[in-house]
Amino acid sequence: EAQVTQNPRYLITVTGKKLTVTCSQNMNHEYMSWYRQDPGLGLRQIYYSMNVEVTDKGDVPEGYKVSRKEKRNFPLILESPSPNQTSLYFCASSDRGQLNEKLFFGSGTQLSVL
Amino acid sequence: GENVEQHPSTLSVQEGDSAVIKCTYSDSASNYFPWYKQELGKGPQLIIDIRSNVGEKKDQRIAVTLNKTAKHFSLHITETQPEDSAVYFCAATKTGANSKLTFGKGITLSVRP
Numbered sequence: 598e599a600q601v602t603q604n605p606r607y608l609i610t611v612t613g614k615k616l617t618v619t620c621s622q623n624m625n626h627e628y629m630s631w632y633r634q635d636p637g638l639g640l641r642q643i644y645y646s647m648n649v650e651v652t653d654k655g656d657v658p659e660g661y662k663v664s665r666k667e668k669r670n671f672p673l674i675l676e677s678p679s680p681n682q683t684s685l686y687f688c689a690s691s692d693r694g695q696l697n698e699k700l701f702f703g704s705g706t707q708l709s710v711l
Numbered sequence: 712g713e714n715v716e717q718h719p720s721t722l723s724v725q726e727g728d729s730a731v732i733k734c735t736y737s738d739s740a741s742n743y744f745p746w747y748k749q750e751l752g753k754g755p756q757l758i759i760d761i762r763s764n765v766g767e768k769k770d771q772r773i774a775v776t777l778n779k780t781a782k783h784f785s786l787h788i789t790e791t792q793p794e795d796s797a798v799y800f801c802a803a804t805k806t807g808a809n810s811k812l813t814f815g816k817g818i819t820l821s822v823r824p
Binding site: 601637638639640641642645647655687689693698699700702703704705 | 720743745747752753754755756757760800804806808809810811812814815816817
Protein backbone atom coordinates (compact mmCIF):
# COMPACT_ATOMS: atom_id res chain seq x y z
CA GLU A 598 0.00 0.00 0.00
CA ALA A 599 1.32 3.43 -1.00
CA GLN A 600 1.81 5.46 2.13
CA VAL A 601 3.74 8.02 4.12
CA THR A 602 4.60 6.78 7.60
CA GLN A 603 5.38 9.11 10.47
CA ASN A 604 6.55 8.16 13.93
CA PRO A 605 5.74 8.69 16.68
CA ARG A 606 2.06 9.54 16.50
CA TYR A 607 2.11 11.37 19.82
CA LEU A 608 5.08 12.84 21.66
CA ILE A 609 5.36 14.76 24.92
CA THR A 610 8.74 16.21 25.76
CA VAL A 611 10.36 18.94 27.79
CA THR A 612 12.02 22.15 26.68
CA GLY A 613 15.52 21.62 25.35
CA LYS A 614 15.44 17.85 24.92
CA LYS A 615 16.43 16.98 21.36
CA LEU A 616 13.96 14.91 19.41
CA THR A 617 13.50 13.45 15.95
CA VAL A 618 10.27 12.73 14.12
CA THR A 619 10.76 10.16 11.41
CA CYS A 620 9.07 10.12 8.01
CA SER A 621 9.27 7.42 5.39
CA GLN A 622 7.51 6.97 2.04
CA ASN A 623 7.32 3.84 -0.12
CA MET A 624 6.32 5.49 -3.42
CA ASN A 625 9.80 6.42 -4.67
CA HIS A 626 8.82 10.08 -4.56
CA GLU A 627 11.50 12.68 -5.12
CA TYR A 628 9.76 15.50 -3.27
CA MET A 629 9.18 15.46 0.49
CA SER A 630 8.06 18.18 2.86
CA TRP A 631 7.22 18.92 6.48
CA TYR A 632 4.27 21.03 7.60
CA ARG A 633 2.97 22.15 10.93
CA GLN A 634 -0.71 22.70 11.58
CA ASP A 635 -1.87 25.16 14.20
CA PRO A 636 -5.43 26.35 14.97
CA GLY A 637 -6.33 29.34 12.85
CA LEU A 638 -3.07 29.19 10.91
CA GLY A 639 -3.65 26.23 8.62
CA LEU A 640 -0.75 24.28 7.14
CA ARG A 641 2.61 26.01 7.10
CA GLN A 642 5.64 24.53 5.39
CA ILE A 643 8.74 24.02 7.54
CA TYR A 644 11.26 22.47 5.17
CA TYR A 645 11.15 20.63 1.88
CA SER A 646 13.42 18.44 -0.20
CA MET A 647 13.41 18.18 -3.98
CA ASN A 648 15.66 15.12 -3.96
CA VAL A 649 18.37 13.29 -2.01
CA GLU A 650 20.83 15.70 -0.36
CA VAL A 651 18.73 18.69 -1.51
CA THR A 652 16.80 20.52 1.20
CA ASP A 653 15.44 24.04 1.49
CA LYS A 654 13.62 26.24 3.97
CA GLY A 655 9.89 26.68 3.88
CA ASP A 656 7.91 29.43 5.56
CA VAL A 657 8.66 28.60 9.21
CA PRO A 658 12.07 26.85 9.40
CA GLU A 659 13.38 28.42 12.63
CA GLY A 660 14.14 25.82 15.30
CA TYR A 661 14.02 22.85 12.92
CA LYS A 662 16.50 20.79 10.94
CA VAL A 663 16.02 18.14 8.30
CA SER A 664 18.16 15.71 6.35
CA ARG A 665 17.62 13.69 3.18
CA LYS A 666 20.30 11.03 3.01
CA GLU A 667 18.00 8.50 1.35
CA LYS A 668 15.13 9.00 -1.03
CA ARG A 669 12.54 7.35 1.19
CA ASN A 670 13.37 9.05 4.53
CA PHE A 671 13.04 12.68 5.61
CA PRO A 672 13.41 13.09 9.38
CA LEU A 673 12.51 16.31 11.19
CA ILE A 674 14.89 17.25 13.99
CA LEU A 675 14.22 19.64 16.84
CA GLU A 676 17.61 20.28 18.46
CA SER A 677 16.24 22.28 21.40
CA PRO A 678 12.43 22.17 21.42
CA SER A 679 10.50 25.08 22.90
CA PRO A 680 6.83 25.36 23.90
CA ASN A 681 6.01 27.36 20.75
CA GLN A 682 6.84 24.25 18.75
CA THR A 683 3.88 22.44 20.28
CA SER A 684 1.91 21.59 17.17
CA LEU A 685 0.56 18.91 14.84
CA TYR A 686 3.20 17.95 12.31
CA PHE A 687 2.67 16.36 8.90
CA CYS A 688 5.13 14.86 6.48
CA ALA A 689 4.15 14.74 2.82
CA SER A 690 5.59 13.50 -0.45
CA SER A 691 4.86 13.79 -4.15
CA ASP A 692 6.21 12.66 -7.51
CA ARG A 693 7.27 16.01 -8.91
CA GLY A 694 9.18 14.27 -11.66
CA GLN A 695 5.91 13.63 -13.46
CA LEU A 696 4.71 17.20 -12.83
CA ASN A 697 2.20 15.52 -10.57
CA GLU A 698 1.52 17.93 -7.77
CA LYS A 699 -0.57 15.57 -5.65
CA LEU A 700 0.73 15.47 -2.09
CA PHE A 701 0.46 12.32 0.00
CA PHE A 702 0.34 13.11 3.72
CA GLY A 703 1.25 11.03 6.72
CA SER A 704 -1.15 10.60 9.64
CA GLY A 705 0.50 13.31 11.70
CA THR A 706 2.57 13.66 14.86
CA GLN A 707 1.08 15.56 17.77
CA LEU A 708 3.96 17.14 19.67
CA SER A 709 3.66 18.78 23.06
CA VAL A 710 6.67 20.63 24.48
CA LEU A 711 6.36 21.37 28.19
CA GLY B 712 4.52 35.25 -2.93
CA GLU B 713 1.13 33.62 -3.19
CA ASN B 714 -1.54 34.29 -0.56
CA VAL B 715 -4.59 32.05 -0.32
CA GLU B 716 -7.57 33.01 1.79
CA GLN B 717 -10.56 30.95 2.86
CA HIS B 718 -13.66 32.39 4.42
CA PRO B 719 -15.49 31.67 6.64
CA SER B 720 -13.55 29.42 8.99
CA THR B 721 -16.57 27.25 9.77
CA LEU B 722 -19.63 26.17 7.82
CA SER B 723 -22.61 24.16 9.01
CA VAL B 724 -25.18 22.63 6.66
CA GLN B 725 -28.10 20.26 6.95
CA GLU B 726 -27.60 16.77 5.61
CA GLY B 727 -28.72 16.64 2.00
CA ASP B 728 -28.10 20.33 1.37
CA SER B 729 -25.28 21.70 -0.77
CA ALA B 730 -22.12 23.28 0.61
CA VAL B 731 -19.95 25.82 -1.15
CA ILE B 732 -16.47 26.73 0.10
CA LYS B 733 -14.71 29.67 -1.49
CA CYS B 734 -11.05 30.60 -1.74
CA THR B 735 -9.24 33.56 -3.23
CA TYR B 736 -5.64 33.73 -4.39
CA SER B 737 -3.34 36.64 -5.07
CA ASP B 738 -0.81 35.50 -7.69
CA SER B 739 -2.23 35.63 -11.21
CA ALA B 740 0.54 33.25 -12.33
CA SER B 741 -0.87 30.40 -10.22
CA ASN B 742 -2.23 27.66 -12.45
CA TYR B 743 -2.98 24.67 -10.19
CA PHE B 744 -5.64 24.62 -7.48
CA PRO B 745 -6.14 21.50 -5.35
CA TRP B 746 -8.56 20.83 -2.53
CA TYR B 747 -7.63 18.66 0.41
CA LYS B 748 -9.95 17.05 2.95
CA GLN B 749 -8.74 16.32 6.47
CA GLU B 750 -10.83 13.96 8.54
CA LEU B 751 -10.45 13.91 12.30
CA GLY B 752 -7.15 12.33 13.35
CA LYS B 753 -5.87 11.94 9.79
CA GLY B 754 -3.64 13.73 7.35
CA PRO B 755 -5.07 15.83 4.52
CA GLN B 756 -6.06 13.93 1.39
CA LEU B 757 -6.48 15.31 -2.12
CA ILE B 758 -10.11 15.13 -3.21
CA ILE B 759 -10.17 17.20 -6.39
CA ASP B 760 -8.01 19.66 -8.27
CA ILE B 761 -8.30 22.00 -11.21
CA ARG B 762 -5.82 23.58 -13.58
CA SER B 763 -6.14 27.04 -15.03
CA ASN B 764 -6.97 25.83 -18.53
CA VAL B 765 -10.45 24.69 -17.42
CA GLY B 766 -13.23 26.47 -15.60
CA GLU B 767 -14.93 23.56 -13.90
CA LYS B 768 -14.26 19.97 -12.92
CA LYS B 769 -16.65 17.47 -11.41
CA ASP B 770 -16.24 14.15 -9.62
CA GLN B 771 -19.50 12.59 -8.43
CA ARG B 772 -20.85 14.84 -5.64
CA ILE B 773 -17.98 17.29 -5.62
CA ALA B 774 -17.04 19.93 -8.15
CA VAL B 775 -14.57 22.77 -8.32
CA THR B 776 -14.99 25.99 -10.28
CA LEU B 777 -12.31 28.51 -11.15
CA ASN B 778 -12.66 32.18 -12.01
CA LYS B 779 -9.25 33.36 -13.15
CA THR B 780 -10.35 36.94 -13.71
CA ALA B 781 -11.58 37.33 -10.16
CA LYS B 782 -8.85 35.02 -8.82
CA HIS B 783 -11.14 32.79 -6.85
CA PHE B 784 -12.08 29.13 -6.89
CA SER B 785 -14.79 27.21 -5.09
CA LEU B 786 -15.52 23.70 -3.91
CA HIS B 787 -19.11 22.54 -4.33
CA ILE B 788 -20.45 19.52 -2.45
CA THR B 789 -23.97 18.37 -3.31
CA GLU B 790 -26.23 16.10 -1.27
CA THR B 791 -24.00 16.44 1.77
CA GLN B 792 -23.61 13.48 4.10
CA PRO B 793 -22.29 13.23 7.67
CA GLU B 794 -19.03 11.76 6.34
CA ASP B 795 -18.42 15.02 4.50
CA SER B 796 -17.80 16.63 7.91
CA ALA B 797 -14.10 17.52 7.91
CA VAL B 798 -11.61 20.34 7.50
CA TYR B 799 -11.17 21.41 3.88
CA PHE B 800 -8.03 23.15 2.66
CA CYS B 801 -7.71 24.95 -0.65
CA ALA B 802 -4.29 25.62 -2.13
CA ALA B 803 -2.67 27.30 -5.10
CA THR B 804 0.62 27.16 -6.94
CA LYS B 805 2.33 27.86 -10.20
CA THR B 806 3.54 24.45 -11.36
CA GLY B 807 7.20 24.03 -12.15
CA ALA B 808 10.47 22.67 -10.85
CA ASN B 809 10.55 24.89 -7.77
CA SER B 810 6.84 25.35 -7.25
CA LYS B 811 5.51 25.82 -3.73
CA LEU B 812 1.98 24.92 -2.75
CA THR B 813 0.38 27.63 -0.60
CA PHE B 814 -2.52 26.49 1.56
CA GLY B 815 -5.46 28.41 2.89
CA LYS B 816 -6.14 28.28 6.62
CA GLY B 817 -8.84 25.66 6.25
CA ILE B 818 -12.57 25.58 6.82
CA THR B 819 -14.39 23.21 9.16
CA LEU B 820 -17.51 21.80 7.51
CA SER B 821 -20.14 20.27 9.77
CA VAL B 822 -23.02 18.32 8.26
CA ARG B 823 -25.96 18.13 10.67
CA PRO B 824 -27.91 14.86 10.46
